[in-house]
Amino acid sequence: MSTLDATRAELALVVLYLNKAEARDKICRAIQYGSKFLSDGQPGTAQNVDKSTSLARKVFRLFKFVNDLHGLISPVPQGTPVPLVLLGKSKNALLSTFLFLDQIVWLGRTGIYKNKERAELIGRISLFCWMGSSICTTLVELGELGRLSASMKKLEKRLKDSDKYKNEEYRAKLQNSNERTLALVKAGMDIVVAVGLLQLAPKKVTPRVTGAFGFVSSLISCYQFSGKKWHGIDVSSGLYVDTVGRCGSLASNNT
Numbered sequence: 001m002s003t004l005d006a007t008r009a010e011l012a013l014v015v016l017y018l019n020k021a022e023a024r025d026k027i028c029r030a031i032q033y034g035s036k037f038l039s040d041g042q043p044g045t046a047q048n049v050d051k052s053t054s055l056a057r058k059v060f061r062l063f064k065f066v067n068d069l070h071g072l073i074s075p076v077p078q079g080t081p082v083p084l085v086l087l088g089k090s091k092n093a094l095l096s097t098f099l100f101l102d103q104i105v106w107l108g109r110t111g112i113y114k115n116k117e118r119a120e121l122i123g124r125i126s127l128f129c130w131m132g133s134s135i136c137t138t139l140v141e142l143g144e145l146g147r148l149s150a151s152m153k154k155l156e157k158r159l160k161d162s163d164k165y166k167n168e169e170y171r172a173k174l175q176n177s178n179e180r181t182l183a184l185v186k187a188g189m190d191i192v193v194a195v196g197l198l199q200l201a202p203k204k205v206t207p208r209v210t211g212a213f214g215f216v217s218s219l220i221s222c223y224q225f226s227g228k229k230w231h232g233i234d235v236s237s238g239l240y241v242d243t244v245g246r247c248g249s250l251a252s253n254n255t
């Protein structure tokens with residue numbers, strides 16, 4: 001592969017990433033919380049960027065509550081423990097409620113919804129819903145990591161006479177464990193961000209602390225999203241599958 005082809009492939013991945021509204025939202029989130037960290041709640045350019053980016057992000061999330069509403073009514077994998085099912089559904093319900101109420105907050109900030117006091121109250125309720133969903137996510141990931149750890153130990157016993165890292169099933173479980181650990185870290189950080197936005201502990205979770213945790217959480221979100229597959233394209237590997245099922249590389253794709 002030539003240098004030009006490699007550059008084209010890398011640019012194609014960037015274009016694919018930025019073409020997604022969710023990716024732009026995550027980048028804007030990093031800008032928002034990075035600005036909050038720099039401003040530390042003080043008036044100035046950084047705080048203006050924080051507020052304007054926060055308002056702009058709400059446009060990206062219009063009608064996004066449907067995603068978690070769909071997850072709420074979707075079936076769960078067989079064998080999932082009831083407590084984890086309930087926590088997962090609670091997370092979907094809370095996150096969907098947050099995203100729905102967030103639309104009313106956007107209407108209030110743009111002046112379409114005139115009752116400012118009601119809009120502020122709805123904004124606080126929506127943040128409590130988001131914090132609740134983050135807590136549910138944390139508990140779900142802890143439970144799933146526990147299940148994964150138990151299954152990996154059983155698999156290690158079966159593979160004690162061979163190299164476990166050469167076993168495809170073990171590698172898949174290890175990758176799943178790493179992904180869930182990262183999701184657990186992000187969920188924990190989001191709880192701190194929610195506490196900061198709600199000012200539940202203003203002396204400990206200052207605007208700068210909120211901004212720092214939110215910025216790192218946003219970078220994790222960007223990383224997680226970059227590994228997703230979109231319409232037959234695996235962004236993490238640069239591979240695609242065409243309409244007839246043939247696999248190829250973006251570096252050699254001339255369309």
